Amino acid sequence: MGAEVGRGDVVQVDGQGDAVELRAALLRMRRSGLLPVAFGGLVTGGGLPPGYGARQFRISELSGTGTESLRGLTITSGNGLGGKTLALGRPYAVTDYRSSRAISHEYDAAVASEGLRSVLAVPVVVQRRVRGVLYGALRQPFVLGERPLNVALDAARELEQALVVRDEAQRLLSFAQAPPTADPRAWEEVREAHTELRALAARVPDAHLRHELLSACAKLAAAGAAPAASATLPLPGPRPAPQLTPRELDVLSAVASGATNAAAAARLRLRPETVKSYLRAAMRKLGAHTRLEAVVAARRAGLLP
Structure with missing residues (x-):
């Protein structure tokens, strides 16, 4: 039935686009003026659908940081602020990361190296699955109230919509291959x-x-x-x-x-x-x-x- 479309004819969507969208979300958080440091990462790989049974993610993008201490840090579900957000699918914030009793402290060294004190984390949720976590932070121990939280949540929602579009694109491209x-x-x-x-x-x-x-x-x-x-x-x-x-x-x-x-x-x-x-x-x-x-x-x- 005409020219066949083989599996090599369509390039798969790779992670570069996700990185672009993630960087845009972090930049939006920083431009608010309320969260001068922003970073985050998305759940990847394992042969499972993205976010399915997510046990960890890697912090892959940084914005406004002064060091590289957080880049590449693997966050495990339940551990630290981001791991708690990953496990429970809810935003959390701490006024002073290193002294907080609400979280575990596996990642204190990396956080301290960057000089962060007040930190919030919000989940990126697509089809009821956590696909990643966005962080916003200050270098002073101030209470992160409703305004910075809403900024982070808005950035997460935009990223979620971008991921929905990408998921649909991937589904259709996979179908188009053969x-x-x-x-x-x-x-x-x-x-x-x-x-x-x-x-x-x-x-x-x-x-x-x-x-x-x-x-x-x-x-x-x-x-x-x-x-x-x-x-x-x-x-x-x-x-x-x-x-x-x-x-x-x-x-x-x-x-x-x-x-x-x-x-x-x-x-x-x-x-x-x-x-x-x-x-x-x-x-x-x-x-x-x-x-x-x-x-x-x-x-x-x-x-x-």
Whole structure:
């Protein structure tokens, strides 16, 4: 069924994007002016889904620190402030880390080397699983009240949303690596995945990940070009390959999955009138008079799977 998409054709999402998102969360905490030191890490590896049965994480990103004493520190569930947050999935704060009786003190040496006193930790929770911990800290023993806690929680929520998008991207990219080549019903799943990938790409701020998503879309479309060419619906004679804009292709992909204009607008976060405008432009470029003709023409041209 057209060109097969092999497992080597799509690059896996790696941890670099997660590091970018984590650094952005820490920078947001510091820019508040309430948490001059911020650091954190995400749960990784082990062959399990991220955050599943998490027993530890590694502090991988630092912002505002004066030493490297915290970098690479492995935090075990239940140990120290971050380990307590990892184990219980709740934010915690201490006014003076080294003298606090609310936590254990396995990591005192690293904390002391950085000169930290007041420290808070908030969990990063995705689908009810702790995926990491963000810390904010002061070098004086002051009570960390509601304002700095809310700053840290807001940063964690933004990071959570970024991880949700990445998880969905990874799921769809994994599916796109080896689409079915025989069962027509399974091929419809490929087309639905293509639609979801395009909609997701428009929401991804990471340019590298967005490129991967759109590359996967292009490979799925190329894989579907041959079967689409066997469609029986006639179209006007040969035309040069149409040049659709990314948004026109987004809308046409949603329409191809059976979405109404209203549903396409909701999926793509556009106004229904805007969807209609993009759809009319795509139909004109494709020389189509109906939505179905436009979809078939796009599949023949290798623009849709």
